[in-house]
Amino acid sequence: MAVDFDVAVIGAGAAGMMAASVAGQRGLKVVLIDHAKKLGEKIRISGGGRCNFTNTGTTPQNFLSQNPNFCRSALSAYKPADFLGLVESYGIAWHEKHKGQLFCDDSSDSIIQLLRQECLKGNVAWRMPCAVQSVQASGSGYALATDTGAIHCKQLVIATGGMALPQVGATDFALRLARQFGLKVIEPRPALVPLTFDGGFWQDFVPLSGVSTEVELSNQAKGKAKITFLEDLLFTHRGLSGPGILQISSYWQPGESITINLAPGLDLSQTLIEQKSGNRQQLGNYLATLWPKRLVEQWIGAAQAIPTGVAEQRMADVPDKVLRQLGQALHHWTLTPTGTAGYKKAEVMRGGVDTKDLNQKTMASRAHPNLYFIGESVDVTGWLGGYNFQWAWASGVACGRALQGE
Ligand SMILES: Cc1cc2nc3c(=O)[nH]c(=O)nc-3n(C[C@H](O)[C@H](O)[C@H](O)COP(=O)(O)OP(=O)(O)OC[C@H]3O[C@@H](n4cnc5c(N)ncnc54)[C@H](O)[C@@H]3O)c2cc1C
CATH class of the missing domain: 3.50.50.60 (FAD/NAD(P)-binding domain)
Structure with missing residues (x-):
C-alpha cells in the first residue's frame, strides 16, 4: 500500500x-x-x-x-x-x-x-x-x-x-x-569551474601554480555583450582558477577566448614610460613591486611579451616602444582554454x-x-x-x- x-x-x-x-x-x-x-x-x-x-x-x-x-x-x-x-x-x-x-x-x-x-x-x-x-x-x-x-x-x-x-x-x-x-x-x-589549457602550451605556466593576483577578466561571445569581472585569478597545474575564472567560466563556451587584464585600473604603458626617466632599477624588479616576483619572472618569459633579457635591463635603457608592447601584453593577455575541469570540480551546473x-x-x-x-x-x-x-x-x-x- x-x-x-x-x-x-x-x-x-x-x-x-x-x-x-x-x-x-x-x-x-x-x-x-x-x-x-x-x-x-x-x-x-x-x-x-x-x-x-x-x-x-x-x-x-x-x-x-x-x-x-x-x-x-x-x-x-x-x-x-x-x-x-x-x-x-x-x-x-x-x-x-x-x-x-x-x-x-x-x-x-x-x-x-x-x-x-x-x-x-x-x-x-x-x-x-x-x-x-x-x-x-x-x-x-x-x-x-x-x-x-x-x-x-x-x-x-x-x-x-x-x-x-x-x-x-x-x-x-x-x-x-x-x-x-x-x-x-x-x-x-x-559552471563556476576552473578552465584548462593544452598541456604543451601550459607547461611554461606550471611553475606559477599557487600564484594569485587580482585581474580583470572578460569574455565576449559572438553577438553578445562583453562580460567583465574584477576578481582574483589563481594559476594551477592544469590551467586557471580562482574567483575571477570561476565567474567567467559560466559565460565561456568551447572555442571562445578570454582576455585577462593583469594590470586593472592602471595605464601600464604610460606608467612605465613615466617611471623610466633616470631609473636605474631593473625593469623586472620594478614590475615585481606591482605583482608577485614569481609571476613577473615566469610570465614575461612564458608569454613572450617582450624580447628576452629586457627584464634585466635598467628601466632607463628600455625603449618606449618595448614598454608600450609590454603594457599592451599585460593589459590584453588573450587565451583560448581547451576545456573546463568538469563536473568533479565545478560549483554548479x-x-x-x-x-x-x-x-x-x-x-x-x-x-x-x-x-x-x-x-x-x-x-x-x-x-x-x-x-x-x-x-x-x-x-x-x-x-x-x-x-x-x-
Ligand atoms: C564546493 C561548492 C561550494 C559552493 N559554495 C556556495 C556558496 O558558498 N554559496 C552559494 O550560493 N552557492 C554555493 N554553491 C552552490 C550551491 O551549493 C548550490 O547551488 C545549491 O546547493 C543548490 O541547491 P539545490 O537544493 O538545488 O541542490 P542541492 O543543494 O545540491 O541538493 C540536491 C539534493 O538532492 C539529492 N539528490 C540528488 N540526486 C538525487 C536522486 N537521484 N535521488 C534522491 N536525491 C537526490 C542530493 O543528495 C542533495 O541532497 C557551492 C557548490 C559547491 C559544489
Whole structure:
C-alpha cells in the first residue's frame, strides 16, 4: 500500500528543505526524500565550510538563463533580507566578506540545522537515505516507487539540484525526470569551474601554480555583450582558477577566448614610460613591486611579451616602444582554454529545466501543474558569491507557498 502525502519533495538540499518546510508549516502533509546518507552535503562544504548563504546585492542580472526575466518574480518575493532574518532568528552569527557576500562566522552546519529545524516545525516526514526507482503519473498526482516503499503524492517537487560534484551525490535525476514528462532541458554544462589549457602550451605556466593576483577578466561571445569581472585569478597545474575564472567560466563556451587584464585600473604603458626617466632599477624588479616576483619572472618569459633579457635591463635603457608592447601584453593577455575541469570540480551546473516550461511565480510545470522544479535543476545559474543559495531559497519558497493542501 502506498503512503499518501499532499507533497513529495525529492532532494533534501537547500531548495528542497526550504520548499518542504514552507509547505509543511502551511499545514500540508509533506515527505522529503533524499538518496544521500548525510544531510545537506553541498551546504556543508559551501563557502569553504562557512556557507556564503546569500548576497545582499542580488538582482536578476547576477544570473544566467535562456530567459533572464524568469527569476525576477521569485527573487522579489523572497529577498536576501528575508533569509538573513531567518538566520538571525536562530542566533547564527554572520559577517559580510566582501561585495555583499554573507557567510556564517562558524560552520555551515548551522544553516543545515536551521533548515532541518524548519522542516521539523512543519512536521515534514523524512525518507533518507532513500533512492527513487520510478515516478509515474497516477490520477492527478504521482506514484513513486522507492527503496523504502511506495508513496503517492498529489504534488511532486523535484529539488535534486545539478550535476556538479557527483562525488557528494549529485545526479542528473531532475533532467531525466523533466524529459520523462516532456519538459525541455537546456543543455547542461559545468559552471563556476576552473578552465584548462593544452598541456604543451601550459607547461611554461606550471611553475606559477599557487600564484594569485587580482585581474580583470572578460569574455565576449559572438553577438553578445562583453562580460567583465574584477576578481582574483589563481594559476594551477592544469590551467586557471580562482574567483575571477570561476565567474567567467559560466559565460565561456568551447572555442571562445578570454582576455585577462593583469594590470586593472592602471595605464601600464604610460606608467612605465613615466617611471623610466633616470631609473636605474631593473625593469623586472620594478614590475615585481606591482605583482608577485614569481609571476613577473615566469610570465614575461612564458608569454613572450617582450624580447628576452629586457627584464634585466635598467628601466632607463628600455625603449618606449618595448614598454608600450609590454603594457599592451599585460593589459590584453588573450587565451583560448581547451576545456573546463568538469563536473568533479565545478560549483554548479548551468542549463537545466527550460524555464519556458515552468510558471515563474510557482515553479510548476505548465503542462503538468502538479509537478514542480526548483533550485539548481532549473535553468537559472547564479554568479559566485551567494547568489545560487539565494535562488535555492527563493525558488523553494515560491514553490512552498504555491503547493495546495486538501
Ligand atoms: C564546493 C561548492 C561550494 C559552493 N559554495 C556556495 C556558496 O558558498 N554559496 C552559494 O550560493 N552557492 C554555493 N554553491 C552552490 C550551491 O551549493 C548550490 O547551488 C545549491 O546547493 C543548490 O541547491 P539545490 O537544493 O538545488 O541542490 P542541492 O543543494 O545540491 O541538493 C540536491 C539534493 O538532492 C539529492 N539528490 C540528488 N540526486 C538525487 C536522486 N537521484 N535521488 C534522491 N536525491 C537526490 C542530493 O543528495 C542533495 O541532497 C557551492 C557548490 C559547491 C559544489
